[in-house]
Amino acid sequence: MAKTRRQAKPKVRSSRGQGGRPAAGDGQTVSGYFRKIFKARPSLLWGKSNAEVLERWQHDHPGEDGVPTRIKQSLSNIKSVLRHQGRKKRGRRPAGAPTATTATPGRKLETLEEYIDECLTMAKNLGRDKLEDVIKLLRRARNEVVWKLGQ
Numbered sequence: 646m647a648k649t650r651r652q653a654k655p656k657v658r659s660s661r662g663q664g665g666r667p668a669a670g671d672g673q674t675v676s677g678y679f680r681k682i683f684k685a686r687p688s689l690l691w692g693k694s695n696a697e698v699l700e701r702w703q704h705d706h707p708g709e710d711g712v713p714t715r716i717k718q719s720l721s722n723i724k725s726v727l728r729h730q731g732r733k734k735r736g737r738r739p740a741g742a743p744t745a746t747t748a749t750p751g752r753k754l755e756t757l758e759e760y761i762d763e764c765l766t767m768a769k770n771l772g773r774d775k776l777e778d779v780i781k782l783l784r785r786a787r788n789e790v791v792w793k794l795g796q
Contacts, residue, residue, distance in 0.1 A: 695724070758790045
């Protein structure tokens with residue numbers, strides 16, 4: 646007896662966004678909303694603070710009380726993805742990306758902080774008991790650099 650093939654069901658578009666979550670009111674996902682903002686203002690993508698983007702989100706969504714954690718997480722994720730995509734391209738830097746030739750003192754201090762963090766992690770992995778004094782000194786050095794960054 647011959648088997649009959651099942652007919653594939655036609656795909657129906659729903660009002661749900663990526664991952665099965667409901668899309669924003671205009672049929673757009675949260676990540677799509679933030680992608681559009683970063684496309685319009687690339688300098689926001691390379692900035693440290695998300696305050697301006699979150700303020701815009703609150704302005705566009707007046708019914709919400711504060712910014713939900715999932716929105717902040719989505720913003721951080723999409724910002725990371727877009728930055729990564731911008732770094733993949735060789736030759737031309739994306740609009741708004743910092744240039745390598747302008748190494749400001751603040752940027753150098755940030756790099757120093759990252760190096761101290763790496764040393765701190767390595768010292769902890771080598772043995773907290775044996776390197777307790779070194780760990781304390783590295784923490785103090787990192788805190789001093791962070792303090793100078795805040796000035």
